[in-house]
Amino acid sequence: MKLLKNLLKTPAFSIGMGLFLTALFIALVVPFFYDINIATRVGPAYMPPNSQHWLGTNHMGYDMVSLLIDGLRSSMYVGLLAGLIATFTGTFLGIYGGYRGGWRDDSINLFTNLVLVIPQLVIVILISSMLTDGRSLTLIALIIGFTGWTWSARAVRAQAASIKSRDHIGLARVNGSGTVSIVFKQILPYLLSYVFMVFIMQTASGILTEASISMIGLGPFDTVSLGTILNDSMRNEALNDGAWWAFIPAVILVTLIAFALYVINTSMEGVFNPRLRK
Amino acid sequence: MLKQHPTLRYIVLRAGWYFITFLVAISINFFLPRLGAGNPVDVIMGQIGQGLDTQTAREREDDFLIDFGLAEVDEAGNVLRDENNQPVSTSLWSQYFSYFGMVLQGDLGTSFMNYPRGVTELIREALPWTLALQIPTILFGWIIGNVLGALAAYKRGVFDKVLFPLSLLTSAVPFFAFGLILVYLFGIHWQIFPSIGAYGQGLMEGFNWPFISSIAYHYVLPFFSIFMILAGGQAIGMRSMCIYELGTDYIKYAKWLGVKESKIVYYMFRNAMLPQLTGLALSLGMMIGGALITEMIFSYPGLGLRMLDAIQNNDYPLIQGITLLVTVCVLAANFSIDILIGFLDPRVKAGQRGS
Numbered sequence: 001m002k003l004l005k006n007l008l009k010t011p012a013f014s015i016g017m018g019l020f021l022t023a024l025f026i027a028l029v030v031p032f033f034y035d036i037n038i039a040t041r042v043g044p045a046y047m048p049p050n051s052q053h054w055l056g057t058n059h060m061g062y063d064m065v066s067l068l069i070d071g072l073r074s075s076m077y078v079g080l081l082a083g084l085i086a087t088f089t090g091t092f093l094g095i096y097g098g099y100r101g102g103w104r105d106d107s108i109n110l111f112t113n114l115v116l117v118i119p120q121l122v123i124v125i126l127i128s129s130m131l132t133d134g135r136s137l138t139l140i141a142l143i144i145g146f147t148g149w150t151w152s153a154r155a156v157r158a159q160a161a162s163i164k165s166r167d168h169i170g171l172a173r174v175n176g177s178g179t180v181s182i183v184f185k186q187i188l189p190y191l192l193s194y195v196f197m198v199f200i201m202q203t204a205s206g207i208l209t210e211a212s213i214s215m216i217g218l219g220p221f222d223t224v225s226l227g228t229i230l231n232d233s234m235r236n237e238a239l240n241d242g243a244w245w246a247f248i249p250a251v252i253l254v255t256l257i258a259f260a261l262y263v264i265n266t267s268m269e270g271v272f273n274p275r276l277r278k
Numbered sequence: 279m280l281k282q283h284p285t286l287r288y289i290v291l292r293a294g295w296y297f298i299t300f301l302v303a304i305s306i307n308f309f310l311p312r313l314g315a316g317n318p319v320d321v322i323m324g325q326i327g328q329g330l331d332t333q334t335a336r337e338r339e340d341d342f343l344i345d346f347g348l349a350e351v352d353e354a355g356n357v358l359r360d361e362n363n364q365p366v367s368t369s370l371w372s373q374y375f376s377y378f379g380m381v382l383q384g385d386l387g388t389s390f391m392n393y394p395r396g397v398t399e400l401i402r403e404a405l406p407w408t409l410a411l412q413i414p415t416i417l418f419g420w421i422i423g424n425v426l427g428a429l430a431a432y433k434r435g436v437f438d439k440v441l442f443p444l445s446l447l448t449s450a451v452p453f454f455a456f457g458l459i460l461v462y463l464f465g466i467h468w469q470i471f472p473s474i475g476a477y478g479q480g481l482m483e484g485f486n487w488p489f490i491s492s493i494a495y496h497y498v499l500p501f502f503s504i505f506m507i508l509a510g511g512q513a514i515g516m517r518s519m520c521i522y523e524l525g526t527d528y529i530k531y532a533k534w535l536g537v538k539e540s541k542i543v544y545y546m547f548r549n550a551m552l553p554q555l556t557g558l559a560l561s562l563g564m565m566i567g568g569a570l571i572t573e574m575i576f577s578y579p580g581l582g583l584r585m586l587d588a589i590q591n592n593d594y595p596l597i598q599g600i601t602l603l604v605t606v607c608v609l610a611a612n613f614s615i616d617i618l619i620g621f622l623d624p625r626v627k628a629g630q631r632g633s
Contacts, residue, residue: 113295113299114302117608117609117612118302118303119604119608125589125597126306126307126311127310129592129594130310132592208452211452211454212571215454215571216570216571216585217589217590234458234575239466247458247462248459248462251455251458254452258452259446259447259451262449263450
């Protein structure tokens, strides 16, 4: 609670959180007021913004505002799901390895480093280009989540290893607590704020990875995402036609969400690490 | 012998580790495309086979099967077929080993869409453009970013208040987003810089002024799209490293002793630099991976554009070849930095010796 108060005192945190909550509001609440329609033509192709369609239409004559809200929802869904998977996997392997040490730690470490040096984008491109059909939004989130956990495992491991040697852990062990109980009751609570920061970064990277993948044409078939909007606009000459409304709003949305999450993360770092405060 | 030479021991251990990673990377590259339906040749034949007559399609399929070592071949070099006229496929293991052997010889197979050109040849054509775009951009971005970050940390005040949020914003902007906005604003809306290709159309390739100036002119937008984001990211990293260094005892002690300010800044800079080197390695290693999307947006004739083509045409061998190259570059960059840091920072070697 005290932490939250401190966080809210930091202007950066409020700005980042405000931006993110606004995005969440647009994605989840606005559809109740705005008639989302992404499957019928509402005007000619690349119709400029007007009073009825605030952001004009895309190459098919579909309403851009609807597409953007739907895309935003998909992107946030992918980001949060991929972020959750990556954070859980990374945190679990990191804490377990860091606490147990020995050969278990070594093998987890070896595996983590192995996946860490192979670029995530490469694996995601290879998998996505192979899945020519049935590439759903959830599947893409799973792929991103299960290929992106490595750095969080490493970071959490370092934290867990440093907590391991504290007195109360030794005390718990002498009292006969098992590994699971120590990991969850003695180590995890100390790392929660850190894990939360990891989750924020994983979500941001999930959103960006999905956008990149969709932009090069390997995105979901079943839904609109901010990345597929960009891909559509690029393939259909929106840039050369000067139809800025077909891609600039999507670009701004992706950037703002990533920015909001980065700002939240940095401001939390400032509160948790007194050295950066001044 | 290795016991007496900690440096050598360190290098050998690291080299061994990276070799294992390399083997795993090749294996991933081999197995991933084969996890899908059947073999890649089926997929491609479903596409290109339609326009061809049966005889030609069969010959083409045989060529692909032989090229990729997917089918058993008789003494005459023809593909063996069973009673249903299906090719007799070789075992996964022999495919795996023949793939391995080919990769180690630098042969990445034949491209589907540019048949019969080799993947290696296609990559060799595109690679110089990618390197020419990326290496100077990354080096510049890294240097400027680090200098700005160190300044922000040391001066604080207004300078930091302006620079820090700005860097945070630029580093949060995805490559593609920034690239798209640059293309639209400077290339199409204001028409100040060209936004497509690496040089003007109809120019003689060679060492002549119109060609070289055209290359420079086309270089501006892609350069800035990478430079700004990279410099922002490096500035943030350097800033927090320097703030950390400034809080350490040796700096306080040096200040207390009255050591000249320039000297203190030098110490701070040098010690904060080491982790930043890892950042440089990562950027250099991810250069090709990061360039993919930038090149796609600017239609820059490097590997990224090739990759986009390959993805749109289901050209598995070319996709595989480029992703393998990206991976190898990342491995090589990481390895060099490991070695460099091993020499620069004695603590690393000491840690390796085990304690």
